[in-house]
Amino acid sequence: MQKLKINQDIRSLSEVRNGMTNFIKQVHDTKRPVIIIQHGKGVAVLLAVxxxxxxxxxxxxxxxxxxxxxxxxxxxxxxxxxxxxxxxxxxxx
Structure with a gap:
């Protein structure tokens, strides 16, 4: 797994919800997880299988x-x- 890039890999739940396909592609291409936040707190991680x-x-x-x-x-x-x-x-x- 690649090192997390804070400005690219931490996204709000609404951003991920509205662009799920793009975030799945990002995770696949970059080998980095996407941290999903809600109300400023981490709630989930999107990670390639x-x-x-x-x-x-x-x-x-x-x-x-x-x-x-x-x-x-x-x-x-x-x-x-x-x-x-x-x-x-x-x-x-």
Whole structure:
């Protein structure tokens, strides 16, 4: 996802409602989300599907990493040697 450009990517709900097709094209072309505001407050984000899926994958990976770090912190990890052996056994089957 590209970095947000405040003057182009924050739009009122009425603007988006009246020009939805244009904003969908903008999101697709720029790879940037559009932040939708109502009464001066953010209420929604318009985001391309592929960008949303990429975000989901990153969140899942980061969640897995955090789970692993928590397990290691509790002493539930295994040594590099043991992990390598387990992986090689699965790969070589």
């Amino acid at each position: 592929n960008e949303f899926e990429a975000m989901q994958e990153k969140i899942e990976l980061l969640s897995d990493i955090q789970t692993s770090l928590n397990q290691l912190g509790k002493g539930e990890g295994i040594s590099h040697k043991d992990a390598k052996e387990k992986v090689l056994k699965r790969v070589l089957k």
